[in-house]
Amino acid sequence: MTDSSTATVRPARSVRGVVRIPGDKSISHRYAMLAAIADGTSRFHNFSAARDCFSTLDCMRALGRSWKRAENGAIEVQGRGAQLSAPSERLNCGNSGSTMRMLSGILAGQQFESEMFGDESLSRRPMARIMAPLSQMGARIESRDGGRPPLKVRGGSLKAIHYKPEVASAQVKSCVLFAGLLADGETMVEEPIRTRDHGELALHAFGAEVGRSGNTAHIRGGQKLTAIEAHVPGDLSSAAFFLCAAALFPDSQITMPGILMNPTRARLLDILIRMGLKVSVAHLEEHHGELVGAIEAQGGTWKGGVISGADTAALIDEIPVLAATAPYTENGLEVRDAKELRVKESDRIAAVAANLRKMGAEVEERPDGMRIPGRQHLQGAELDSFSDHRIAMAFAIAALRADGQSTIIGADAAGVSYPGFFEELETVAGR
Ligand code: S3P
Numbered sequence: 037m038t039d040s041s042t043a044t045v046r047p048a049r050s051v052r053g054v055v056r057i058p059g060d061k062s063i064s065h066r067y068a069m070l071a072a073i074a075d076g077t078s079r080f081h082n083f084s085a086a087r088d089c090f091s092t093l094d095c096m097r098a099l100g101r102s103w104k105r106a107e108n109g110a111i112e113v114q115g116r117g118a119q120l121s122a123p124s125e126r127l128n129c130g131n132s133g134s135t136m137r138m139l140s141g142i143l144a145g146q147q148f149e150s151e152m153f154g155d156e157s158l159s160r161r162p163m164a165r166i167m168a169p170l171s172q173m174g175a176r177i178e179s180r181d182g183g184r185p186p187l188k189v190r191g192g193s194l195k196a197i198h199y200k201p202e203v204a205s206a207q208v209k210s211c212v213l214f215a216g217l218l219a220d221g222e223t224m225v226e227e228p229i230r231t232r233d234h235g236e237l238a239l240h241a242f243g244a245e246v247g248r249s250g251n252t253a254h255i256r257g258g259q260k261l262t263a264i265e266a267h268v269p270g271d272l273s274s275a276a277f278f279l280c281a282a283a284l285f286p287d288s289q290i291t292m293p294g295i296l297m298n299p300t301r302a303r304l305l306d307i308l309i310r311m312g313l314k315v316s317v318a319h320l321e322e323h324h325g326e327l328v329g330a331i332e333a334q335g336g337t338w339k340g341g342v343i344s345g346a347d348t349a350a351l352i353d354e355i356p357v358l359a360a361t362a363p364y365t366e367n368g369l370e371v372r373d374a375k376e377l378r379v380k381e382s383d384r385i386a387a388v389a390a391n392l393r394k395m396g397a398e399v400e401e402r403p404d405g406m407r408i409p410g411r412q413h414l415q416g417a418e419l420d421s422f423s424d425h426r427i428a429m430a431f432a433i434a435a436l437r438a439d440g441q442s443t444i445i446g447a448d449a450a451g452v453s454y455p456g457f458f459e460e461l462e463t464v465a466g467r
Pocket of ligand 1: 205207
């Protein structure tokens with residue numbers, strides 16, 4: 037990532053048009069990992085364009101599973117069963133916490149030692165949350181500073197566990213279920229709050245039986261996976277930037293076909309509707325258990341509100357853009373129970389507060405959230421991405437309604453989840 041990149045965003049009067057959103061990042065990671073340990077060649081259409089997902093594919097290649105882009109653009113991954121090859125060098129996870137955390141579950145069940153490392157941001161992120169369950173299952177994992185990457189995983193024979201994570205994290209759940217697939221017995225993950233279920237749905241798509249009762253997901257070890265051909269739905273968390281852009285201008289109108297509508301992610305739409313955006317969804321379909329639909333959104337009155345508890349967990353990736361646009365709401369926005377935001381690709385509470393203040397906004401920063409009053413007028417400013425894709429994109433949207441243009445330093449970070457974001461935004465911003 038070249039953090040010297042700068043994007044300029046000029047104010048807009050509306051956003052109008054059709055946006056084709058790249059494939060979902062969460063699903064693409066899981067499909068790439070499971071394809072590698074399945075039998076046969078899997079083919080993924082509309083695979084995520086995110087740099088993070090290519091970190092996953094390249095780790096799978098280093099573990100002896102080739103992948104390529106076919107002529108029609110699909111990503112093909114060559115699977116050869118659950119036992120991977122020992123890598124000849126360290127596995128580079130780049131900026132991707134999803135890669136490191138979920139891949140750990142698969143590495144825990146391998147008969148070799150491997151080491152994963154990442155960039156500066158990933159090297160600061162907490163890994164104890166996956167080290168604890170994997171150690172209980174029988175893997176030996178070493179980290180730096182009590183739970184920071186790099187991670188050395190010595191895999192082996194695993195035994196099933198009943199795990200109750202303290203943090204609500206879909207990455208942890210998928211990690212333990214992936215390890216559970218390679219373990220002896222029935223592994224259970226009992227979550228404090230139900231998180232996104234792409235891991236369960238992907239395992240099921242590749243042919244494994246995964247059960248659920250209440251907030252507990254369970255999987256029997258030793259099941260074999262079979263290659264699939266799948267179309268990855270558009271990433272709702274990327275669509276969120278355009279939805280919030282539409283919310284800023286009463287005469288906006290945005291259409292986004294083929295977007296992920298999985299109920300564990302689509303809470304975002306409920307909240308946006310509650311906050312005043314007019315949203316309709318058409319052409320609902322199901323692909324490998326994932327719901328997909330076309331979203332049409334129109335601006336209305338951007339009212340604001342409170343996000344807390346299970347809503348915070350469900351919207352964790354979209355809070356930066358909701359918060360960055362909150363000063364333009366009628367009533368402001370309060371975000372609670374969001375301590376996890378401090379250990380994402382950046383400290384997202386501090387990053388949002390710092391950039392909003394640079395734009396002249398009032399914001400109250402709290403240990404586990406923030407309160408941003410509404411009806412504020414912001415000025416264009418020089419803003420920092422903090423090398424965090426969602427902060428770069430969130431402030432591109434906030435800049436659309438500021439007085440005067442803004443520059444975003446380190447804008448290239450957007451490519452971690454959405455290469456081409458700034459170009460796409462230009463095509464719909466009406467001036
Ligand atoms: C993800 C889960 C969330 C989310 C991340 C992707 C996933 O992280 O923030 O962008 O694909 O499972 P946590 O599991 O740490 O909450």
